[in-house]
Each structure stands twice: as structure tokens, then as C-alpha cells.
Amino acid sequence: MRLLTVLPKSRVAQREKIISLALGGSVILLFLIGWEILFQSKIVNPLFISAPSRVVLAGITIIKDGTLLHHLGISAREFALGYGAAVVVGFPIGIILGWFKLARATFGPFIAAMQATPRIALMPLFIIWFGLGMTSKIIIVLLSAIFPLIVNLQVAMGTIDADLVQVARSYGATRWQIFRTIALPTSVPFLITGLRLAAGRGLLGVIVAEVFGGAEGIGYMIQYAGSTFQTDKVFAGVLVVAVTGITLDVVLDRLGRHFGKWRSEAAVH
Template identity: 35%
Template sequence: MPSTLSPRTDPAAAPPVVPAAEDTVAFADPPTLGRRPALAADRDATPTLARRVRALLGRVLRSSIVLVLFLALWEVAPRVGLVDAVFLPPLSRVLDAFGTLASSGELALHLGASLSRAGTGFAIAVLAAIPLGVAIGWYERVSDVLSPFLELFRNTAALALLPVFILILGIGETSKIALVVYACTFPVLLTTISAVRSVDPLLVKSARSLGLSSLRLFQKVVLPAAVPTVFTGVRMAGASSILVLIAAEMVGAKAGLGYLITYTQFNFQIEKMYAGIIAIALVGVSVNGVLLALERHFSRWRTASS
């Protein structure tokens, strides 16, 4: 049967349309031209390695400029006569004495003695204060019983009780560790109590409505919410453990950074005395850095949730 379609409408009869060269260029070029600005914008939005390095160096310089100026002033002031170089030697001489103590092994001996005492007392205080703080902050009856005792001793300085610890426990290691425990307990205890009491009541009600037991409630709601505040007290306790121990070692000890400072002062070895002070500062910064890293590790859920 002959086809009824006209040549204009019949696909078989219609001649194939061949695009011209100009049409090919017109269809090929616009997508390519359209992609180029997007790729350039992506390259501009993505920071290069050089930019990251410059940003990091900028942050380091901004955070250390005051420290560098202080160290430069320490080096220059004794040399130009602003202070007596006998009582405040230039920083270079102090660093030489620091290197001498480190190379001879004397600094490692005193540092190990101080860290063992401070670490033992700090660990005992944290392990005892956090459960006690949770109990006081969560149970009202426990708080009513222990609050008067806490209010009495929280305002008593640890160093004021140093003679008492020495009289009762002797002049050996026990009294120094006990003093560190006393000094570290209250910062951790008080911040733990505050952290538990400041947990959002709506979170607690929601967890209880889901049928969580008391143990799971502490594990999933109370403790994660209290971790940042608790670690604030832990960091304060870490600083207190070093400071109180150094003072205790100055009174009665045969090794330790506090003993090193007192011994070098009495023998007028001023450079070594300042070297011991620098060692104490480095220990304090290191301890705070470790505790800050632990706080970030246990508080990762806050970053994930935000």
C-alpha cells in the first residue's frame, strides 16, 4: 500500500540533516566555556598548601609574640644594666645551665621524683573526687550530710596544712603525696558537683521517659554532659599538683624540682636556680597540654553534634 505521508512528514523520505561546521563549534564550545569558570572558582575556594602553611605560621607568630618579647627582654636587660646580672643572669647563661643539668642527668633525677609524687597524688585525687562529686551532685541526702564538711575545708589552703601533714605522716614521701591529694581533690570535686547539677533537666526527663535505668542514665546523659566542666577542674588540679608539690619539696626533700631550686639558691648557683624554674614551667605547660588533649578526646561528641 503506498505511503500517504508527504515527503515533508515522511521520515524515510526526508533527507538527513548534516550540521554545519559552524553549528558543531557552536554546540561544542558552550559546555566547555561553561565549565571553566566553575573549575577556577573551585580552585580559588580550595586553600592551597602554601596558604595553609602561611595561616599556620601566622597563628603561631600571633600567639608567641609576647613570649618572644619577654625572652628577648630577659636576655637584653641584664646585659645593658637594667637589672643586676648577678641576681638575674641573661637567658643564654640560664639555658647553658639548663643544658648542663640535663646532660649530667641531675635534672632527670629531680624531674622524675617530682613527677612521680605529683602523678600519684593527682591520680588518687581524680579517682576519688569524681565519683564523690557525682554522688553529692545527684543525691540530695548525700549533699546535706557532706556539704558542711566540704565548706569547712575548701577554704583552707593546702600549704597551711603542710606542717600538720609532716607532723602526722612524717617528712617522707607519704606527707608530700597526701598534700597533693588534698590540693587536687577540691577543684575536681567542686567542678564535678557543679557539672552534675547543671545538666539540662529536659534531657534527664527525656531519658527516663525512654525507660533508661539509673546506670544508663549516668552513662548516656549525665556524664557526657558533665565532661567539659569536670575537665576544667581536672586541669586546675593538674596545675595545683605541681605548685603545691614544689612548695612541699622546698621544706623537706632530698630530690625534686623544689629541692633543686632551694639547694641552688642556698649555694648561690643562680643560673641553675632559674633553670629549675624553667623546668617547672615546661612541666606545667606539658601537663596542661596532655589534659587538654584528653578533654578534646572525651568531648568529641560535642563537635560531632554541632
């Protein structure tokens, strides 16, 4: 007996997906071809605009000579440490602000003010305080990534279903049990959203911070290549950043789907 099974994706939906992929892909392809033609025809100074073929070649070169791996490794470490710290610190802060009214009243305005401050504009200060090394970048990532987490988890605590709390209370559940069995599961979709936003902000933070000052990292590599007119390498670096960003987002989206199985299809999309 197959009652109430979730309907498998119909063929129509699959065909629609293929068509939309083909449409989206062809625009990107056309863009790359146009770019290449612009370069080969020398309408614009080739030095300024590079070309897809040259970006690929530059990419291969920096992979082969180890430049990319070195800089990527540095940036990855800065990102991972800053992002990790943001999660470890931001998650409890968001929960506490959402759970305790008094905490919200006390720290809410301060956090709102911090959030409104453009973090990257503080970079000169962080360089003075923490030097040109990794620490100043880690701080920037931390400060960029932490606010989306705090805000999302705080909001999550406000969406707790009062009816469920009544159920738990009727079984004599303690406040801690209510927190563990209701507040935490409620927070999961918000945590995932927060993680995705934080990843984007953090990635931006690490690249901009490296462009700003320093001697290592993908941002530095892009900045250095730019100031020495190696446009191919600039594009190669930007491509690496973009691919990293997309990968992170896809991974977090998958994670969200895995933990969001209990939500109806309508709510996931």
C-alpha cells in the first residue's frame, strides 16, 4: 500500500530542469566566446582584458608552480579559523540573545551598532593592532561572519512554537529540556541560513583584507598580479574565489537539506 508517498519528480519537471540548465549555460558560453573574440580581434587592448583561454593557461601555470596552492592554503587557513571562531562564538550569543529577554535588552543595541559598522574600514586599525600577518585577517573574517549567525539564531528563538512548549510543559519538562528538545531543533534551519550568509561574508572579508595589506593569500596574489599588469592571473585568482564561494554554498545547502528532511517540500525551497 502506497499512501501519501512524496511524489517522485515528474518527467515534466525534469525536462524543465534540463531546459533551464541549457538556457543558463548558453548565456555563460556566449559570454566567454564574446570575450575571447574581443581579445583575439584586438578591438580592446589585450593587456587590459585578457581572455578565457589565457586565464586557463595562467591558471595551469600557477597550479604547476605551486603559487596557487600556497596562497590558497593561507587564505583557507585564515578563513577556517575566523569562520570557526564565528560559529563557536556567534551560535551561543544568538541563542542567548533570543532566549533571554534581559540579555537582548542589555547587549542588543551594542551588537546592532557593531553590525552597522563597516568592518573592512577597520582594517587599518587591525593591521596596527595585529600586524600584516594572518591574525588581522582572521579577525576580519570573524567579524564579518559572526553577525549573520547571531541575528539568525536570535530570530530562530523567536519562532519557537508556543503550542509545542505547552506540550513539553504538560509532561513536566524542565526549561533545559524545552531548550534541548524544542529550541535547538527549531534553530537548525536558521543556523543553516546563518552559516550560508556567514560563509559569503567571511570569504569576502578574507579576500578584501588580503588585498588591503599583507604578503600572502589569494587576495594578495590578485592584488599583486593586478599591480604588475598580469590580468590573466587576476582573472584566474578571481575565478578561484568564485568557485570556492559556490562550492561552500552548495555544501551548506546540502547540509541544510539533510537536516531539513522533516520540513515540507514547500518550506525547503
